[in-house]
Amino acid sequence: MIKLNWTYHLGRLLLWMLLALLLGLWAGHWLLVPSIFLAGYVAWQLFNGFRLHRWLQSWDTEPPESIGMWAEIFEGIASLQKLNRKRSRQYQQVIDDFTGMTDAFPDATLVIDRHDIINWFNDSAVRLLDLKAPADRGQTVTNLIRDPAFSDWLAVQDKLTSTLDITCPGDDNIILQLSAVHFGKDQRMLILRNVTDVRNLERMRRDLVANVSHELRTPLTVMLGYLEVLKSQPEEASGEAI
Incomplete structure (x- = not known):
């Protein structure tokens, strides 16, 4: 002064x-x-x-x-x-x-306002979501991520906090997990994490459990059948059968 x-x-x-x-x-x-x-x-x-x-x-x-x-x-x-x-x-x-620091994050990060307008995004968002800077700043995020499940999920994030899995807009083989963090005045930070490997491991685990269960179910069923037959026989006959 x-x-x-x-x-x-x-x-x-x-x-x-x-x-x-x-x-x-x-x-x-x-x-x-x-x-x-x-x-x-x-x-x-x-x-x-x-x-x-x-x-x-x-x-x-x-x-x-x-x-x-x-x-x-x-x-x-x-x-x-x-x-x-x-x-x-x-x-x-x-x-x-x-x-x-944010460009070094492996997760795609976007900052949107209360009208879902994109104010900022990092380099990972450019790679995963095929965003273009600065052209896509000022765009509505639902116009760039065209997924009805995403629109429904985003509409309720003011009332609850949850995550959502969506396919990558540029590659259907990539699975992204969405989460939202509120900060500042009516602003939200959207974090999109590539969880493809995690989901593939979970699917492999489920398939393995299902296959093992199927392979074990048949011999167990046969053994249970034999046991039921043995239980229905007289004790002397059961001893001879064994």
């Missing part, structure tokens, strides 16, 4: 006005001399205002040289600009670090 010693500058102005008035009285033109001084003062202010405007419109980092109050204004604005540039670099570094 620019702080000016207004009392000091106002005192200087009044002193110059008094000197101009005294000079006018001495010269016999008590009104003309102060008027010329005021006209010059206004012209000086307009000139410095024009310089300030031109400087702010340019990319020049060095402030114009001046004296008095305007020197303090120029130096104060230059200090604020320097501080803002430093903060901008710091904020940009934070953004770059965050972007690099």
Whole structure:
């Protein structure tokens, strides 16, 4: 914030006005001399205002040289600009670090607003969902992931938290697991994880259990049949049969 010693500058102005008035009285033109001084003062202010405007419109980092109050204004604005540039670099570094971190995620990540508009997505989303930056930013996510189950799942995520498996829009052989995280003001982060290998292992486990159960069921059924027959025979006959 620019702080000016207004009392000091106002005192200087009044002193110059008094000197101009005294000079006018001495010269016999008590009104003309102060008027010329005021006209010059206004012209000086307009000139410095024009310089300030031109400087702010340019990319020049060095402030114009001046004296008095305007020197303090120029130096104060230059200090604020320097501080803002430093903060901008710091904020940009934070953004770059965050972007690099999220781009390293193997999971596709999208940020959408309450209207399901895509605000941001990482590189994994580009690979898995075939998104294009920046063209697909600002698009409705349901227009890019055209799956009725996804639309129904997304509509109820404000009330409950659950996961959903869908096929990858660009490859039917890839299975993606969807989850949503709420953050900020009416924003959601959609995380899509490639669970194809996990689902394939689960399917193989189910198939293995089903096959083993089928293979064991037949001999067990035969053995149970023999046991039922033996139980129905008299004890002596059962002993001979064994």
